[in-house]
Amino acid sequence: MLHDTTHAQTDTTIIRGFDSLSADDIPLVGGKNASLGEMIGALKETGIRVPDGFATTADAYWRFLEANDLSETKAYRALGTAYDTKAVDVAVRSSATAEDLPEASFAGQQESYLDVRGENAVLSACKRCFASLFTDRALDYRKKQGFDHLEVALSIGIQKMVRADKSGVLFTIDTETGFPDTTVINAAYGLGESVVKGLVNPDQYTVYTPFVDEETLTPILEKTKGDQDQKIVSTGEGGTATVPTTAAEQDGVVLSDEEILRLARWGQAIEAHYDRPMDVEWARDCDSGDLFVVQARPETVQSQQAAGTLRTFRLTEEGDRLVTGLGIGKSIVSGPSRVLDSAEEGERFEDGDILVTEMTDPDWGPLLERAGGVVTDRGGRTSHAAIVSRELGIPAVIGSETATEVLRDDQSVTLSCPDGDEGHVYDGRLDFETDEIDLEVLPDTDTRIMLNLASPAAALDWWRLPVEGVGLARMEYIINNIIKVHPMALVAFDEVDDKGAQRRIEELTRDYDDNAEYFVDHLSRGIATIAAAQRPHPVIVRLSDFKTNEYADLIGGRGFEPHEANPMLGWRGAS
Known part of the structure; x- marks a missing residue:
């Protein structure tokens, strides 16, 4: 249940409770704090819970530049009273008045501090938040985005932890x-x-x-x-x-x-x-x-993209795949890999290099702006490296786990992310081609145009096309690339003789009490994703049509399939 608290506001130009803020207060408290107040006031009836707190205002920032002020301690005491504790633990977060706008993320440009407790600690965290407006990375980012340093103020949100x-x-x-x-x-x-x-x-x-x-x-x-x-x-x-x-x-x-x-x-x-x-x-x-x-x-990023154009990338030659991770962006780039342990090694980095590192934070911003692509060992689709790469329009392979071990410094590589959820790094500079489709000028046809698809992840790539569904969705791709296990190896696991196959099956199915549910869940989700991308149009699914040698290549499959001289005319043709 949300706390319905009236914060002490002896000077409302300095301190504002979240419950007194709305989306109209961005110039006063920045996008982050205004949004918290808006949700507390407007979305309470939906059951959405937002921890209570208060914000220092832009006026407080300008006054802080002239003299220290202690209004924050009064509001902090009031917040502690609301939560029935003297030293309430809080998160202290920066919220610049130019931050969290639809045009620019300002991802991590100003500091935030978690689990701050006690009046002196809160005041110290506030001062460090103010100071973070003037770090090299923050100054560089605002310059690139076209914001005047002297017109941007900083609000601070002090929120119950x-x-x-x-x-x-x-x-x-x-x-x-x-x-x-x-x-x-x-x-x-x-x-x-x-x-x-x-x-x-x-x-x-x-x-x-x-x-x-x-x-x-x-x-x-x-x-x-x-x-x-x-x-x-x-x-x-x-x-x-x-x-x-x-x-x-x-x-x-x-x-x-x-x-x-x-x-x-x-x-x-x-x-x-x-x-x-x-x-x-x-x-x-x-x-x-x-x-x-x-x-x-x-x-x-995506909400700012032009809706009428679809740009595609495709590799036209094969190469040795070195690492795989989450693909960010739908493009391809080649260049020398630059393996760095920290942003302080930036003097070795040249424009267009492929940045390879364990993970990034806002200190990497100036290097990311010069990079042709990014590869990290750690992180997900909402990590700093992923968010900034999208904003810059460069491809990235995130969470590869082994990139800093496998890739050599100054190695020529190709970073490819156009196919589904995964991104890959290949050895050497591979040829690729691009195509730009103007959806606004595609002609009307009397024939119903439908797609041929196999990959659920790739199905979402084509949702903007003016088609009327999927005419052929092959089930084999889902079984081969997502499920990976022979169906009999799941239902008759004890009959699998290959110990290596058993370990791989146990790893894939560890979240399931019934191995058969693993098969059903992944198959149904894959087909549902293809259907979702084209709803309300129909999707025609072709049932699996494996040959015995193809079934045998699935994990645990060799013990359940006969060896045939001609699999095209054997069990497959008779079943």
Whole structure:
């Protein structure tokens, strides 16, 4: 339940409670804080929970430049009274008056501090937030975006800290294709900094939102488990620490289906209120189990794309694949790889290099602006590297796990991201071609035009085309590339003699009590994704038509298939 609190406001030009703010107050408290106030005031009836707090105003910033002020301590005491504690733990977040606008994300340009406790600590964090407006990266970013340094002020949000055991980010639009009818959720254990900073490869869930309010349906199109060996937690004494995740956390998925759908519904309510796609940060309280929204801002990339043009990229030669990760952007680029441990090694970086590093934070901003592409070991689709790469329009391969080990410095590589969810790095400079389709000038036809598709991820790439559905969706791709396991190896697991195959099957099915459900879930989600991309038009699915040698190539398949001299005319032709 939200706290209905009236904050002490002895000087309303200096301190404003979140409950007194709205979207009209961006010039006063910045986009981040104005959005929190707007959600508290306008979306309470939807059940969306937002932790209470207050904001210093732009007026406070200008006055701070002239003399220190202690109004923050009065409001902090009032917030502590509201939560029945003297030293309430809070998050102290910067909110520039030019931040979180639809045109520019300002991702991580100003500092924020978590689990701050005590009046002196809050005042110190506020001063450091003010100072972060003048770091090299912040000055450089505003210059590139065309903002006058002397016209941008900084508000600070002081918000009751959510003791998060789970947290993450959701987008109410597909971040890579702009498909509007999905919500993409990233989730990790502990505080959300691990997701935003790319410290871990988070879980990813995709929900088909037109059916999200149907109580009899579970419209989850994707559940991809991440790789999370660490998490950021509150120390309980003011401050945070990075600790290993438990074995149970590493084995399980972060969110339940009910939590996934609740977040998707909240995302839709927020998007409907703001009338634009949104980027939302959320957290789950470890004590109560309640979910909270801690930040909401406009999505800044796909929502700004021109709707009438579709640009495609395609490799025209093959090469040795070196690493694979999440593909960001739909383009291809070649260049020398530059493997860096930190942004301080930037003197070795040249324009157009492919940046290869463990992960990025805002200190990498000037290098990212010069990069031809980005490859990281860690991170997900909502990490800093992914968000900035989208904004800059450069391809990125995120969360590859091994890029800094496999790629050599100054190695010629090709970074390719046009096919589905994955991005790949190939050895050498490979040839590719591009094509730009002007959807506005495509002719009308008397013939019904339908697509041939196999990949569920690629289906979302083509949602803008003026077609009338899918004429052929091949089931084999889903079984080969997503399920990967022979169906008999799932239902008769004890009959699989290959120990290596057994280990791979156990790894793939570890979240399932019944292996058959693994097959059904992944097949149904794959077909549903293709159907979702073309709804309300029909999708014609061809049932699988494997030959015995193709079945044998699936994990655990060799023991269940005969050897045939001519698989084209054997079991396949008779069954």
